Amino acid sequence: MTKNELINVIMGLKIDLKYLKSDLQFRLDGNDIEGANKKHENCYASLAGTFEAYAKMDNDTFKRAIKSIEEMEKDLEG
Numbered sequence: 001m002t003k004n005e006l007i008n009v010i011m012g013l014k015i016d017l018k019y020l021k022s023d024l025q026f027r028l029d030g031n032d033i034e035g036a037n038k039k040h041e042n043c044y045a046s047l048a049g050t051f052e053a054y055a056k057m058d059n060d061t062f063k064r065a066i067k068s069i070e071e072m073e074k075d076l077e078g
Helices: 003-030 033-039 044-077
Strands: none
Touching (some): 003 044, 033 044
16 A cells, blocks of 8 residues: 555545544434423323434444444455
8 A cells, every 4th residue: 555545545534433423423412311301291102202213313323333434444454
């Protein structure tokens, strides 16, 4: 690997990590547990549905994050 190729890989990884971090931060900020509890205080069905949606969105985010990290690992190997 030449020096320029290495620099390009490192810069690409930095960009990937930046977007991965912002995606995870967005999900973290969006999980307003206290707000959901207040909004659906006496309605257990709505509250359960809200938490199910949070979990599904988080799982999708984590799957994308894992896939991104795996792609970064491949880039570093080869």
